[in-house]
Amino acid sequence: MTRTDFIILIVVFSGLPFVYKSFWQQTGAAEYANIFVDTTQQHQLRLTEDQVSSIPGVLGVSKLEIKQGQIRFIDSPCKGKVCIKQGWIKSNGDLAACLPNKVAIQLAGQYQLYDSINF
């Protein structure tokens, strides 16, 4: 073992955690929420700005809340309130929808992840 060997090993082992960090970081983070009303895209909201926005659907106004990179329905003029019960969605490709009001949210980011996979 020469000194150069030793230096090489130290550099290699200290660099290894950074390799893991840079190759395993989450690249699928959502950045935008695309809002669809009656199947056509109406708005694009940035998930970085905390806000409550009102989206007029076919029955009435749906309210969406954005907080800390997540989004959820907080109010919708439907009976079942399935959309509200779904709670926060935050990952790229995630969907939430209020079908009676025909308002849907799909999250998107720099890398488009799959919306379905089959084998």
Next chain:
Amino acid sequence: MTTTIQLKTTAEDHRIAWFSALAILIHVIESALPSPLPGVKPGLANVITIIVLCKYGWRTAAWVSVLRVLAGSLILGTFLSPTFMLSLTGALCSVVILIIASQLPGRGAGPIGFSVLAAMAHISGQFLMAWAMFIPHPGLWKLFPVLLTFAIILGIINGIISLMVLKRLQ
């Protein structure tokens, strides 16, 4: 009338041939061993490359390394297949890094340093090749840190083997 063609061979040619033959043998035997994880191979044939590098310099080592991949693929029937492409890319990348490493100032690296650097260059080159030619999906790179870790560990083991062999050769 027959004419005899005389090929002038130097001692260096013989040395390359013998060491290549040894490396090819190890390469072929190793290919029969089951791998614990796809993509992980001990790469024991590289022990020969490192020994040759330390004893005879990078030119001989480069010859042995590339000839081993070529002849090994012919014996195993993988010539010009994806396996061969990956193997050759890995070997060429290791040779390049070994040339650079053997020119380092001072006493230079020993077998362990050479072996680790070559193993890392080998797997990095293979990943670039696999990504460029066979699996152009960003998901491939998720596997890179894992295989790099194995490359480093196996590189150290190969380096230790080379060191032990070199000590006995002296």
